[in-house]
Every structure is written in C-alpha cells, then in structure tokens.
Amino acid sequence: MKARPTVQLWDPLLRLCHLSLATVFFADYFFNEEGDDWHQWLGYYGLACVLLRLVWGFVGPMSLHRFLADAVLALVCVHVLAAIVESLRLGENLPLSMITGRRRQR
Template identity: 45%
Template sequence: MATVRLWDPLLRVCHWSFALVFFANYFINEEGEDWHQWLGYYAVGCLLVRLVWGFVGPPSARWADFWPTPARLAAHARALLRGQSFHRLGHSPIGALVMLLMLSCIAGLGLTGWLSQEVDALWGADWPMDLHSFLADALLALVCVHLLAAVVESLRLRENLPLSMLTGRRRLPDDH
C-alpha cells in the first residue's frame, strides 16, 4: 500500500497544540487563571502561524487546496448521501468547513478572553465572558463532530486517519 507525506510537522504541531490547549482550558484550567490565559495566548499564536502557513506552506496546508467552496461541499454531500467513496488526500470539503469553524471559534475565544480581562475598559460588560463561554461550548461540539467524523471516515475508508495526523503520512487512494 503506497503512502505519501501529507501533513507537514508545523501543521501537526499546530493541530496537536490546539487539541491540548482546548482540552486543558476546557476541562482542567479555570477561566481567568494564569495557565488558562497563557495557553489561550499560545493557541492564538498557533492560529496566526496556521493562517500564514495556509498561504506559504506546502500544498496540502494551503487554503486553496481544500477551501470548502459551494461546489466542493455539494459534491461531497452528494457522494456521502449516495454512499459513494469520496477519498481526498487532504481535508474533505465538509471536514474543511468544520476545521474553519473550529479555527473561527479559537479566534473568537482569543478575542473574548482578552476582552474579558479588560472589563474596566468595557465598563463592566458581561457579554465578553458570555460569548467566551458560548464559543467554548460551540468548539466542544465541533471537536466532537471532528472526532466522530475521523472515526467514521477511518472505518469507511479502512484507513487510520488520526494516525496520519501523528505520522504525517497518508495512504494514496486506489485511483492514484
């Protein structure tokens, strides 16, 4: 079975950093604690690196490679509804959409987390913390969708997709 190097080390470090920071800040650290704040800043730093890497990184990391256009999303949805194979080396269109939503939540968490520390500047407004909590819960839901999809697609494609995010290698589709 032929494999190809797909996920570069920087992309994998960002991915696993997001996972670890989210787990730590959602389940372990209390809001407002120093660790919560510093890990949040680290996640925003990873997000900025990932955004730039989407323009200058290798082809599989580039936004143009997997941007979920309406046509790509429709083709992927049609294939799923028909039970047809839809094997891409990189993110599937629906997977890319979920990934972009997760990155948006991370950006929103960074902004609202920072704003919630600047309460005096906002005259004691509660909305930054309320929005921060909502975004954290939304990200948890998206992470669950992401994990479930990784398991389902691994079974469907007979390929360990989470392992590919550890090793950086992915099995080539049969038609390559």
C-alpha cells in the same frame, strides 16, 4: 502481501499546530478556571498556533514553491521588458551588445 505506497497529507508543522491546539483546548476546558493565569497564557498560545497555521497556509511548502516560481518568472519578464525599453530609448540593440560585449561609442 505488498505494502501500498503512502502519500504525506500534512507536514510536521501543521500536525504540531493541530496537536498543540487540541492540547490547549483540553487543558483549558478540563483543568483551568476561566480567568486564571494559565488559562490566559494557554489561550494566547492557542491563538498563536492558529495565526501560525493561517500564515503557513499561504507560505507553506507548496505555496512557497509556487510563489517563488511566479516571482522568478515576473523578474525575467521585467528584465526583458527593461532591455527592450532601454534599447528603444538608446537606439542601440542592447541584447546584441550583451552577447558581443561591445557597443557603439557615443
């Protein structure tokens, strides 16, 4: 029988955060008393896991790729707009000057 291909649903950081949070809950609920030092530190660690997961949701692998692609597109648009504005301001065809490497003397 041929094995069907698989798809990765969760990246390693997401799985680590989930496992850490489950471990923190289990340890705090069953082994520590409320107010103990361990209870407080595990609570801080759990909060850090949740915050890391929230940040990773916005800048994770797919989100980061999309953000960078959009940022590059925005920079290209700003560059083209600046070339047009400066060409109009100087009365010079700057894209042509970029191609030829020459410009009229002032």
